[in-house]
Amino acid sequence: MAEEDDDVVERIARLLPPWLSAVDAVNEVIAREAGIGPSDLSCLHEVIVDGPLPAGELARRLRLTTGAITHMIDRLTAAGLVQRVRDDTDRRRVLIEAVPKAREQMLARYGRLDTQTRATLASFTAAERAVIARFIEASLHDTQSLLDRTS
Secondary structure, three states, X not given: OHHHHHHHHHXXXXXXXXXXXXXXXXXXXXXXXXOOXXXXXXXXXXXXXXXXXXXXXXXXXXXXXXXXXXXXHHHHHHOOOEEEEEOOOOOOOEEEEEOHHXXXXXXXXXXXXXXXXXXXXXXXXXXXXXXXXXXXXXXXXXXXXXXXXXX
């Protein structure tokens, strides 16, 4: 039984890099379609999912300097994908938000991948999906911890 478990662990470990590479390739295609670079797409993703966000928070999440995030926001603004808005609770603070059109475009571009992913997940039992979610959450945490230690 232990050998069989080791085989499954090895299989998963071998499958993760090509899966991550495939996801990166999809992101590169979507970024190219949107007329932006992959790192700009990461920034746009952050503001679509969790925005609006202050530039400093975007810099922290993307591990960029304040100068680099300013240039990134300028590029995304020039592309018509994000805008700077005043924070309603603190008028001195500026937030970055995705424009509605950008949100709609990104949802459309990721639609097929989202549909396929949901269909694949639907083929698993609820218990299996819980294990998959736990694995992804733990892996994300471990990867972020590794990045925090190397920064």
